[in-house]
Structures are given as C-alpha cells and as structure tokens.
Amino acid sequence: MRSSHAIAIWLFERLGLDVALIGDLLEECERGRSAIWYWRQVLIAIWIGIWVAIRDHKVLALRAVATGFAIESLFVFLWEIWGPELAMFSVMQWMTQVSVTLLTQVATGWVVARTHRAHQVPMVLAFLICILFFYGCYTFSSARILLVGSIHELMFRPYLAMYLVTIFLATVGILLGGIFGACPKRSEEADPKTA
Amino acid sequence: MGQVPDLPSSCIDFFGIIEEMPKPNYLGEFELLVMLTVIRLGDGAYGVPITREIEQRTGREVAFGTVYATLERLQKKGLVRSDLGDPTPERGGRAKRYFRVTSPGLRTVRETKQSLIGLWRGLRQLEGGVA
Numbered sequence: 064m065r066s067s068h069a070i071a072i073w074l075f076e077r078l079g080l081d082v083a084l085i086g087d088l089l090e091e092c093e094r095g096r097s098a099i100w101y102w103r104q105v106l107i108a109i110w111i112g113i114w115v116a117i118r119d120h121k122v123l124a125l126r127a128v129a130t131g132f133a134i135e136s137l138f139v140f141l142w143e144i145w146g147p148e149l150a151m152f153s154v155m156q157w158m159t160q161v162s163v164t165l166l167t168q169v170a171t172g173w174v175v176a177r178t179h180r181a182h183q184v185p186m187v188l189a190f191l192i193c194i195l196f197f198y199g200c201y202t203f204s205s206a207r208i209l210l211v212g213s214i215h216e217l218m219f220r221p222y223l224a225m226y227l228v229t230i231f232l233a234t235v236g237i238l239l240g241g242i243f244g245a246c247p248k249r250s251e252e253a254d255p256k257t258a
Numbered sequence: 259m260g261q262v263p264d265l266p267s268s269c270i271d272f273f274g275i276i277e278e279m280p281k282p283n284y285l286g287e288f289e290l291l292v293m294l295t296v297i298r299l300g301d302g303a304y305g306v307p308i309t310r311e312i313e314q315r316t317g318r319e320v321a322f323g324t325v326y327a328t329l330e331r332l333q334k335k336g337l338v339r340s341d342l343g344d345p346t347p348e349r350g351g352r353a354k355r356y357f358r359v360t361s362p363g364l365r366t367v368r369e370t371k372q373s374l375i376g377l378w379r380g381l382r383q384l385e386g387g388v389a
Contacts, residue, residue, distance in 0.1 A: 068350055080326075081326055081330070081355065082352060083304075083305065083342070083352060083353060083354065083355035084305060084322055084323070084326050085350065085352055086305075086345075086346075086349035086350060086352025086353065086354065087304070087305035087306050087309075087322055087349070087354075088322060089348070089349050089350045089352065090306055090346075090348055090349050091306060093348045104321060104322050104323065107321040107322075107323040107324070108321070108322060108323030108326065108327075109323075110323070111321075111323040111324060111327045112323070112327070115327050115330075115331075
C-alpha cells in the first residue's frame with residue numbers, strides 16, 4: 064500500500080491536486096477500505112482534476128492546442144526539408160519515421176507542458192485529445208481500408224499494425240514529454256513557507 | 259532543463275482577464291449540500307467526515323474527488339476557507355485540511371434558502387406529503 068501511496072502522491076503533485084485527499088483516503092483504508100476502493104477514488108480524483116482544469120481554463124486549453132499544432136507543423140515542415148527521400152517502402156524507413164515521431168512528440172508534449180505552467184498535465188492532455196481526433200479524421204479513409212482489408216487479406220495486417228504502433232507511440236511520446244516537462248506542484252502542506 | 263519563456267505579458271494579461279472574469283455566486287445542488295455539511299460539522303469539517311455526512315444524509319455514494327473539487331470551487335468563490343491541521347501517522351503523515359464557511363458563504367446559503375423557499379411556496383402539488 065505504501066508504494067502505491069507514493070505513486071498516487073507523485074501523480075497528485077504533477078497534476079496540482081490537493082495531497083490532503085490522499086491522507087483522507089489512507090485514513091479510510093485504515094478503517095478497512097480495500098486497495099481497489101483506494102485506487103478507484105484516486106482515479107476519480109485525477110479524472111475530475113483534469114476535467115475541471117480544462118473546463119475552467121478553456122482559453123488556456125485552446126492556447127495549448129494551438130501551441131501543440133504550431134510545433135507539429137514546424138516538425139512536419141522540417142521533415143519535408145531535411146527528411147530522408149525514400150520512395151519505396153522499407154522497414155528502415157518505417158523505423159526512422161517511428162523514431163522521429165516518438166522524439167518529436169516527446170518534444171511537443173514537453174514544450175506544451177512548459178509553456179502552460181498553471182495546469183501543465185491537463186493542458187497536454189487537452190492537446191493530445193485534439194491531435195488524436197485530428198489524426199483520426201485525417202487518416203480515417205486509409206485506416207478504414209486497412210481495417211477492412213486486414214479482415215480478409217493477410218498482407219494488410221502489417222500495415223495496420225504499423226499504423227496502430229505509430230498512433231500508440233505518438234500518444235506515449237506526448238504523454239512522456241508532458242510528464243517530463245511538468246514540474247511537481249508542492250502544496251502548502253509539503254512546503255509550509257509558501258502558504 | 260532550461261526554462262522555456264512563456265508568452266509575452268500582454269498576452270498573459272489578456273488570457274488572465276478572460277479566465278478571471280467574475281462569475282455569479284449561485285450554489286448548485288451539490289455545492290449547497292457541501293456548504294450545509296461544512297456548517298453542520300463546524301470545526302471538525304475535513305474530507306472524511308464531510309463525505310461520510312453527505313453519504314449518510316443523502317443515501318448516495320460520493321467520491322472524495324468530487325467533494326474536494328467542489329470545496330476547491332467554493333474556496334475560489336470565497337465561500338469557504340481552509341486550514342491545514344497536524345500530520346497524523348494513520349494518514350501516511352499527511353495533514354487534514356479543515357474547511358470553514360466564510361461570512362459571504364453564510365450569506366449565499368441564506369440567499370439560496372430564501373430563493374428555494376420562494377419557489378416552494380404555493381406549489382399545491384408538493385403539499386400533503388403524498389405524491
């Protein structure tokens with residue numbers, strides 16, 4: 064319970080949530096509540112914290128989305144100038160693209176977190192949701208062809224796997240960048256002098 | 259890691275003004291429940307008893323996250339204030355956050371009560387206690 068308690072505190076500090084809530088949950092666990100109940104409460108608190116931060120700071124969320132898209136556009140522009148010229152598909156090309164995708168997404172998440180210090184992780188998540196939605200719409204027709212095709216044709220499956228891996232890595236990259244970029248927000252409990 | 263500069267101050271002022279525009283101080287259903295519970299508990303109002311009291315009085319399960327989010331919102335509106343108590347071992351060394359209703363908070367609860375009584379009065383469908 065102690066290690067999971069440390070993870071919960073780590074998450075709360077990065078999200079700027081009140082760690083007194085963790086104390087309340089531990090007090091309830093001492094009275095017989097289960098670990099499942101504890102984690103359910105932690106996840107509800109995190110979900111509400113993120114949702115409230117985005118809802119109450121819509122303009123900031125819009126700014127985060129605009130910042131993220133601007134950085135993405137810059138990376139696409141740079142890739143078009145300096146990216147490798149590979150006409151034929153190869154595993155090497157895909158590996159290069161995936162590595163570049165991962166690195167650029169980490170960088171994007173990091174910058175979005177760093178330029179939105181008031182609510183770093185919620186703003187990174189707002190951008191992540193928007194870019195996944197955008198990417199989903201942008202690649203909808205090709206994704207549909209891959210999905211339908213891979214039901215009957217084996218040759219489509221590796222391409223579908225590559226498509227899904229790319230989306231997964233982009234998501235992980237943005238999240239990692241956001242978490243690296245997010246400074247833990249110490250509450251007044253942790254540092255009474257700042258109260 | 260080096261610090262990335264934020265947007266220019268004029269932009270921040272603009273966004274700040276929009277974010278901080280005053281919002282009306284009316285109480286939602288759950289906000290009213292929390293305010294009444296904090297008033298009822300008095301000096302002992304912190305997360306655990308507030309949540310338990312609401313669960314007992316309303317008969318519905320309430321998440322701690324919901325209670326804290328509501329209390330934070332009420333605190334931003336200036337209707338409640340909070341102080342930290344001493345850390346205790348059974349709470350993993352974490353302090354209790356005690357909440358108290360402020361004078362504007364009490365006034366808002368009274369105003370909400372008056373509004374509800376005004377709406378209640380004269381409704382024949384709700385008289386007699388049988389639906």
